[in-house]
Amino acid sequence: MLDPIFLLEAVINGVLLGGVLALLALGLNLIFGVIDIVWIAYVDLVALCMYAVYFLVTWGWPLWLAGLGAIVVGAVLGALVHLLIITPILASPPINQLLATGGLLFFIQSAATLLWSTDHRSIRVNMPTIEIGGIFVSFTRLLAFALAILAMVALYFFLTRTYTGTAIRAVSQDREAIALMGARPQRLYLVTSAVGGAMAGVAGALLIIQYAVHPYFGGAFGPLTFMICVLGGLGNMVGAFFAAFIMAQVISVGGVIVSTEMGYVIAFVIFIVLMFVRPGGIFARRA
């Protein structure tokens, strides 16, 4: 029989993982909701931001400054992806858009292999482990969780309290009407891509203190991130937030009870079944 303390620890780790997954899903979901394009390579952009933090830190930058640097790198990458790849194919069938960003996925993964080899790179951060009643929680994970929540709140205020944010929400509701209102959708797409990229930068900065980065990092979290977005309802940020915590619990607890791979298998099977039962996401209202 499994010790309940392990189970509780798994639940807590699941919550902490959920925060990170929610952050990953957030940027992707923002881009999807506004531009209506799935960036298959989104988590690979996150991996690039992790590399950015890693190299900045090894060049002697303090961690917090390197994190800010990664956010800038992410925003620039997001804008570049939009200008170079997405803009020419905005009117193409969705599948071509999906495949173009898939090509980007291959490109990033192999370019990273070419430039930085397949070594796993991580930053050593000396932070204590907190013990509460026999349960050990890593402080780095706790910190990442708190910052992830903070970033999400910041994005929420950006979208609801600023002029640009309001315009972005408007374009996601009706892209023809917003043009008639005098805002320029192209410019808003670019801003959205840059913000989505900046979120990738935040995620990268928070992930590098817990995970080692390698060229195929995107493959480990990518599929999961899409599934969370879809489960929450593509474009629905609140839905994705909760979906992230549900999937993280399944993976974390399933991983402890059965095995790590089976935790993921269970999560994916739940995803497949939920897609059949509630194709619009778990929080979709019945049409």
Place this chain on the structure above:
Amino acid sequence: MTPLRVLAVLALVALALVPVLPLGPAQEYIWHVIIQIFLWSFVGNAWSLMGRFGLVSLGHGAFLGVGAYATVLLWNAFGLTPWIGAPLAVALTVVLALVVAYPCSRFQVVGHYFGLVTLAVGEVIRLLIVAERDWTGGSLGVTLKTSGTASGAVSLQFADKRVFYYVGLAAWLFGLWVWWRVDHSMARSAMEAIGEDETAAASVGIRVARFKMGITALSAALTALGGALLALYLAYANPDTMSGIGVSLRIVFAVVLGGMYALLGPFVGTALTIALSEYLRIYFGIKLIGIAETIYGLLLIVFIIFLPAGIYGSVAQALRRRVSRPSGRVPARA
């Protein structure tokens, strides 16, 4: 005979003669590359049966993996000849495909959602192979047991690459034949209507679910056969090269690169990607690991932006437009 037919027959004769011709010291290697092109084209063809009708599966790795692993494991564990093992593997894959396709058709999971569901299926199969490491070999893969005392005709293992050359050629031609039959059937019109608009198709009496499940089962069966042949040829199967997201995307990309609406599109795409990666591998050796894939990824992006119908598809379209203006066979969507 039209000039095109003459050309096709000549090309076939040339392909059939390759193993007989003396190709110098590198001949084994040349055969090896061509066999891989045949088998992966066959798989790409199988994928395009679905892809061209808007059923973009990102999980064909699942079908490939089940086909490959079932064949190998049946031989390894029970000594069951692939003559029986491979058909069993194909049958198992068809069951899996129907289990996925039925709810997808029933609940109208289409577009992005279909892609993501199939992607999840591919990952589930890959993770299951890794998790069940006691009998699948896990992420290290599994090696086909040698024939031992059994003859090559029973174990389907041959030291001579030329046997598999002809097996690959036959498989590839068989795949083309299936593609052509589908292309010239009534099912094609029905499937195109479904691909455009399911509800409209259903309203004119097309049995949407039946057609979708049929084409999925056919595509999965051929993919599984391709997986079985690849595993037998390589005498090895690995969860990362035979299932999961990586190989699934690779299949899709080769087809898109060549053109998924044209008969020879998957072949052209596969031949180009394999030839490119082999060339870069030889040219750069181990100095620049990843350069082949980097160029490959870049090409994909460029192609999807500028030549969405694929290389062969675009050329074929242009030729057809020159030959006959009022052609009805140009794909509606590209």
